[in-house]
Amino acid sequence: MNSDLMPQSRRSFLGTLTTAVAASALGTVPALGQAPAARIPLGMDNFAVRAFGFKGRDIIDYAASLKLDTLFITDLPSLGSLELSHAEELRRYAADKGLQILLGSWSICPTAKSFRKDWGTAEEHLALGLKLSKAIGSPYFRVILGGREDRRSPGGIRARIADTAKVLASQRSLATDLGVKVAVENHAGDMTATELVSLIETAGKDWVGANMDSGNAVWTLEDPMDSLEKLGPYAFTTSLRDSVVWESDKGCKVQWVAMGDGNVVDLKAYFARFAQLCPKVAVNIETIGGFAAELPYLENSFWEAWPDRSGADFARFLRLAKRGKAIAQYDGGNRERQKEDLERSLRYCKETLGLGLKS
Numbered sequence: 001m002n003s004d005l006m007p008q009s010r011r012s013f014l015g016t017l018t019t020a021v022a023a024s025a026l027g028t029v030p031a032l033g034q035a036p037a038a039r040i041p042l043g044m045d046n047f048a049v050r051a052f053g054f055k056g057r058d059i060i061d062y063a064a065s066l067k068l069d070t071l072f073i074t075d076l077p078s079l080g081s082l083e084l085s086h087a088e089e090l091r092r093y094a095a096d097k098g099l100q101i102l103l104g105s106w107s108i109c110p111t112a113k114s115f116r117k118d119w120g121t122a123e124e125h126l127a128l129g130l131k132l133s134k135a136i137g138s139p140y141f142r143v144i145l146g147g148r149e150d151r152r153s154p155g156g157i158r159a160r161i162a163d164t165a166k167v168l169a170s171q172r173s174l175a176t177d178l179g180v181k182v183a184v185e186n187h188a189g190d191m192t193a194t195e196l197v198s199l200i201e202t203a204g205k206d207w208v209g210a211n212m213d214s215g216n217a218v219w220t221l222e223d224p225m226d227s228l229e230k231l232g233p234y235a236f237t238t239s240l241r242d243s244v245v246w247e248s249d250k251g252c253k254v255q256w257v258a259m260g261d262g263n264v265v266d267l268k269a270y271f272a273r274f275a276q277l278c279p280k281v282a283v284n285i286e287t288i289g290g291f292a293a294e295l296p297y298l299e300n301s302f303w304e305a306w307p308d309r310s311g312a313d314f315a316r317f318l319r320l321a322k323r324g325k326a327i328a329q330y331d332g333g334n335r336e337r338q339k340e341d342l343e344r345s346l347r348y349c350k351e352t353l354g355l356g357l358k359s
Contacts, residue, residue: 040275042349042356043070043102045239045286046078048342051335056080057093064097066346067358072239072284074104074142076119076132087135095137098358102237102284103133104142104183104211109164112146112190113153122167126182127174134178140236141182142211145199148189148219151305157191158307161199168203175207183236185211186227189219189293193230194308200234209236212278214265215256215288218243221295221309223316224265225273232277239286241345242267245317246324250296255327256288259345260352263324271353283355287341290332 044066046059054062055078063071071094076082079090094101107115110122119125126143133141145164151157168182175182182203186196200208212235217227224243242262244255260267271283296302303309330337349355 038275038279039357040271040279040355041069041100041282042346043068043072043100043282043284044342044346045072045074045284047074047239048285048287049335049338051333051338054078056086056090060090060094060097060099060101064094064099066343067356068099068346069357070100070102070282070284072102072104072142072237072282072286074239074286076103076105076129079132079136082128082132084131084135087132091135091137100282101136101138102140102142102282103129103136103138104185104237105129106144107146108143108167109145109150109160110167111153111163112160113149114144114146123170126167126171130171130175130178130180130182133180139179139181140209140211141180142185142237142239143182144185144187145190147187148305150190156305156307157195161191161195161202165199165202168208172204172207181236182208183211184208185239186213186216186220186231188216192220192222192309192313193217193227194310197230197234205234210234211237211239212281213239213241213286214270215239215241215243215286218245218254218264218317218320219293219295221297221306221314221317223313223320225270226313226316228270228273228277232274235278235281238281238284240283241285241287244324244327245321246326247321248294248296249298250294251298251302252321252324253292253294253326255292255329257327258287258289258341258348259285260348264320267353271355283349285342285345285349287338287345288332289337289341290330290334292326292329 108122108126119128129141150160210231212231214224217224242257242259243264244257244262
């Protein structure tokens with residue numbers, strides 16, 4: 001077990017240590033199609049229940065009530081305060097409940113359409129996040145480049161990747177001094193797995209890795225299994241959900257769903273391979289539902305934003321779309337539906353996939 005990722009509470013340390021030693025002693029490699037033999041930490045991304053507006057201790061209490069191992073707070077305002085002393089207090093409070101907090105925020109690409117100056121310049125934003133991560137006990141700070149609209153911005157996604165790499169480079173010394181690494185997400189259709197790997201390699205894979213998002217992989221016309229193969233070796237953190245894909249008049253539509261409700265990937269096979277590629281990485285569930293995004297790949301103009309797209313990768317994605325059927329949409333902003341989707345997903349992960357360190 002990765003001690004950096006999973007510091008335990010005083011009450012649960014011995015029990016979890018016993019579990020970890022037993023899992024390590026198994027030494028087996030699961031076959032595809034089987035659930036992983038060794039237990040993988042299970043947690044939640046707080047964005048899954050964003051309608052509740054939980055902050056600070058409230059979101060920690062909620063995650064602890066679900067008997068989770070990790071809590072991924074992916075937006076700084078949800079801390080309740082940006083004071084380092086407050087973050088340190090939350091670290092202690094979470095540790096007493098057996099929770100490891102992971103921290104994240106939004107765009108650090110100053111030329112991305114979604115970049116906000118709420119936390120100063122892109123460099124200041126990244127520096128603040130690194131310091132807060134250290135204070136709250138998170139080994140990683142999650143950031144994003146932007147979204148799929150950035151693929152059509154001046155210079156395309158390559159230019160935005162270059163801009164993001166410059167911001168990362170500016171804070172490398174600070175990250176090294178603090179002992180905090182940066183996890184960049186494949187976010188909302190911005191980068192394919194291959195493009196994210198190129199950013200990581202440029203920035204330096206010793207301190208920059210991936211926040212791997214299986215749902216966002218589908219927005220870049222990727223098979224999540226293929227995305228896992230490419231990003232798994234670089235993964236520091238995750239924000240995962242299930243998806244449904246079906247053909248439309250313009251191409252296809254994608255709708256994110258609760259874990260186990262999708263048609264895109266065999267989740268037992270996915271997590272068996274996950275255990276092989278990134279066994280020390282926590283699975284954090286980020287359910288987002290209710291709406292379908294259209295990917296109009298039958299329109300010529302669509303491909304202007306994808307200059308380096310692999311035909312083989314797209315063919316794998318097409319096979320997923322052809323076997324899917326449309327599903328009903330609903331109000332994804334409804335707080336009770338958000339809670340229902342998340343909690344049902346977590347039960348599926350525990351009971352069907354065998355994830356999580358706690359019974």
